[in-house]
Amino acid sequence: MVIEVGEQTDLLLLLVTIRELGEISGRTRLQKTVYLLRERFGVPFKLKFKPYYYGPYSDELSDMVENLVALGLVEEHRRYLADGVVEYSYKLTDAGSGFLGSQVSVEAIRKPPLANLVKGLRELRELPTNVLVATAKSILTGIVLQST
């Protein structure tokens, strides 16, 4: 079954995000990218985010990625950066690409909300992680202030 516009679930939105990026490096970067896609570009992720040290954080997103790795749809790599810091990166496996290809049509990518997702990623991928963190934090702070 190929998905129609408007039927996107968190699963498909996340897989499209990872596929469009090719590879995403850093768990913090993944968290903030998904948050900003929703808050700034209207991508309809339904995940719950809470305020945390590095800004908004979603346990659900973290669990989803862990389970996609355990199901063999996403690959996780752990590597050491020059200063000894460990970084995790994620990309789709062949099984993940195959699954996504069977679910999301080429036409769906050209229409909202997937078109918004692709446009958002074009902007966000250029930003360093600390800018993503600061932007996500400021948006969350605004939301918290509004709600209080």
Place this chain on the structure above:
Amino acid sequence: MLIRQLGLKAYVDFPGAIHTRFSHALGTMQLARKLVTLLADVLSKAGQPNKAANLEANLNNLMAAGLLHDIGHGPFSHVVDYPASKLLGKTHGEVGAEIIATEFGRLEHHGVTISSVINIIKGQHAHPFLHEIIDGPIDVDKLDYLLRDSHHVGLRYHFDLDQFLYDYLVLGNDDALQSCALGLTDTLHARTTAEIFVLIWKGMYDLVYHIEDSRIAEKMLEHAILAGCKKDTKLKAMFSEETRYRKLYDDMVLDAVGKVNGFPEDAVERIRTDNLCRPAFSIDLSQRRYSYGRRVIESLLKFDENEVADTSIELSKAMCKELDLKADQLIVDLVKSRKPKSIHIKGDRLQDQPKYLEDESDVIGAIESKIYLKAYIHPALPHKISENDIEKHLKKELETWS
């Protein structure tokens, strides 16, 4: 009239594990008291008055949360929680919150705020570090059950608990309690003890909580309860009427299920006489790279216990039909071997942002999450079924659920 902390594991694999959930609840409450008192003292001396005052103000709430955190679970925990959630229309978390609100109001006379206790347990408190004391990567629940359970099953796992508590901190800005986290000091002692703690956690899951015979018994009882409730209105009432459900204990459940003819009676007899279904098939899904239908992935995405149970029950039914077996003669199970949640360590970079234990420790960083797909077959099958047959049909089912 006991609820054993290890449920069916105490009947099948660890007959010496006769400790109760109540003893664990008391232990968790006591550890909450110890940790919170210690943290408030340390933070006060370290010039972080808001964190210290917040902990002191919530000491009684956190002790009550420790005492009551498991109160919504039925006997045998998830084995009974799943059918009860279907029949009551409530999760164990919702049942727990209702019990606390309706049965423990008198704690308000002892410095406890019931609404705060419920928010702490459910993770809805404005200050998430309070929830992490009860339910987080290094919570007092795990500190109690890992040492208590390992002692009772005869695994002599140990670490210096009292000394470890001195390594705890509330990390983050003292003026922004909403984004603070429970974590550890950046010392060799803290990191090494945390590594031992995580390895004990992993060891207990591999060797005790997911041990195969007990797991098979749990799945048999789960299927037996569901089958029994369809056949017997008295049994169904025990799980669908909340006042009766709240009074259940281990042997009451086994006795009641064992009185229903057919699979329920057979299953309970087999559990009691150690004549269980046999493991017939097991694969690690990350290695096998099957094709999945979207519904399968969606149902496993958050690995919510009830959703996963729904999937395994439905797969079991489909497999029995495919292989021409009676209902419940083949049971499909999905078991997750988890990665530990990230443990925060007080950091020194990026304006004192925390570090994570798995980034500092190759031992912890190497632990991977795995999902196993398993099948158990009844010892008295009408015909022989090979592992290849099971895999062929399971593969088909996984692919076609879309």
